Amino acid sequence: MTAAVLNLPETNTLDAEVRRVFEKQFDTAIRLRRSTAEERIAKIKKLKAAVLAHSTALQEAMYKDFKKPAVEVDLTEILPVVAEANDAIRKTKKWMKPSGVWPTMMMGGTKAYVQYEPRGRCLIVAPWNYPVNLCFVPLVSAIAAGNTAILKPSEMTPHTSAVMVKIVKETFTEDEVAIFEGDVAVSTALLALPFDHIFFTGSPAVGKVVMAAAAKHLTSVTLELGGKSPTIVDETADLDLAAKNILWGKFTNCGQTCVAPDHIFVHESVKAAFIEKATAVLKSSYGDSDAAQARSDSLTHVVNQRHTQRVAGLLEDAKSRGAKVLSGGGVNVADQWVAPTLITDIPAEAKIMSEEIFGPLLPIIGYTSLQKVIDEINANPKPLALYVWSRNEANIQKVMKETTAGGSCINHTVVHYLHGNLPFGGVNNSGIGSAHGLYGFKAFSHERAVVRTQFMMARMFFPPYSGFMKKVVPWLMKLV
Template sequence: SAIAAGNSAIIKPSEMTPNAAQVVIDIVEEAFTPDLVKVIEGDAAVSQELLSLPFDHIFFTGSPAIGKVVMEAAAKNLTSVTLELGGKSPTIVGPNANIKKAARNIVWGKFANNGQTCIAPDHVYVHRDVSGAFKTAVQAEIGRVYGKTPEAQKATPDYCRIVNERHFDRVRNLIEDARTKGASILQGGQTDASQNFIAPTLISEVSDDMQITQEELFGPILPIIEYVDLDKVIDKINANPKPLALYIFDKSKSFAHQIITRTSSGAVGVNLTVVHFLHPNLPFGGVNNSGIGAAHGEYGFKAFSHEKAVLEEKHSITHMLFPPYTGFVRRLINIVVRVLG
């Protein structure tokens, strides 16, 4: 989007994913000269140095915590920003949901890249009437796509690993914190530090004092929360920071409509997860804590450009509204105000 809008650009990929960064470098160096597009690698110190520069615009993808750092640095140069952040994207499974379809889409959206995507379903509210069937269906779907045992899940090339040791420890500690505070591990929980492997983990009986209910999980943990009263679920969502995505599964359009109209989120997926990110004609972005601005397609072009107004006078009569403000001029002004208003 930045290049399409006519900019030169500096790209700073994450130091946590050097292989992906190298792919970006190879593509950029083949396609552009360094004065147009340059990839710069490095740690947080390099990022801080870049943020001190007077860019026209900064586009950042990452956590809300680092997003605040980026925004603070940009403010010193009055640089505009687009922030793609994250948060705890909730999922609601209604009493009339297609359970098999819900399980299939939620398992894919949650465990793709080992849960390390900003729009992964963070946790699922499931209506009591379909809770048992949903849990069974999710377990069956995990077994179908990744394997029924940790050994099978380790062996399949389709199941990823946690990006590094620090985040492996963070996710493992989330599971242990929930376990020690009374949560039930329905499936998974097995880990292997030598591979940064964490099995697909389903957790129930969660409480507000657990870390998994307080911070973005960004890993292969899926808390399943049973509900009866949808109003209480909506109140819970609205009491927390606005999420980047919200997912709804139910056959009833009115069920989805009341959730959409009574909550605020970057985007909503009805009977699907994650796919809205891929749609070229939809804006992708968050609200407040989950992001500022939007990207993709036309919205990305606008994010990296300025719509500059240019007006040329040819046959204007605006001079008739200039002082001195005679009675005729005042009447003319009143007419113009009424017409334009």
């Protein structure tokens, strides 16, 4: 039997097909509670092999969808899936083992442990910006934890989704892993079902919709969201390295990255030097003109014309309010193209200062007081990422202790996402829960508390309550 693939216009038929597959996964989910590490690892190996076998097709599909360079497909889409799969292949057996805990003073005569159980039937809703990475990486975690899964890729990258359908069909039966193509109607039909866990990656606005739908069934969620991730470059930073690294982190995937630096606070004493270096890096990396950059084989395009118009609107709004374009600024809506752009002198009321950019526009904001920068960051929703560039340990610690973010890099950007031994996730508006490696395994697992009696010390507390008990309890209250 093949994996389910859906793209049906009739709502009744759509709902019925979605429910059919969902119900078909029930018995499998129960059976998978008994699955061994070897069985789970075998599935992960098959998924990895299928992704690698279709790597050329994925490169071609993503170029058709938004002209993503083949090297970037390998680095940001296929490599993360392979790395996550390899990590799970090595460690799933260890992760599955019950984790023993020491007895407390009240628990004499027992031993206790945490037993990791599959959550059951899981829904993974993936975005368009990294369609393979952000669908198959959580799928690896779901499989390692012993779950079934239904996948919903984005309709905005149809060529990529078509290849993903082939991968799923070749690798799984629909009672194990199914994939449903389609628009918001498909998402709505899926979210109406009582899944055991939902893993969603996308915007905070849609994350609220997902969480509201999950609440109707008390379904647990992992929400990987976004927001405006700030970067701080102080007066002691290595400006050459900062310029190269920040622009790499920003303009990879055309800025359509949830952890991309959204805007930079640069100390006024080094702002001019940083801008000069950043402009040079931009030209050397992608071309010395908008026309050259539009032809660059190192730059992805915007995903569609609607998003191109949205990003262009942010740029025009900022310019109309007095912002200065330092480099770039070109727009071609028909070609889904916005040039990598550096902007400064942006008034606070410009939309680009409050809306997530999610595109190749990089505001550069001068500052003189680090405390004021920290206060501004804290006045806004908690970011998914925060980056600080400094060689002053006091400044680094001040930023790290007085702000909060899903994750941070010191003298680097973006790479915390790639660190398989770190939890990846947001805080409140930027996300709920964590993913990757052990943290991904736990996200798709229920941590069941188990106490096992060796000898029954608790019998002394059974009624009737004697005078002895009245003496023992106050003593225990002091002891514990």
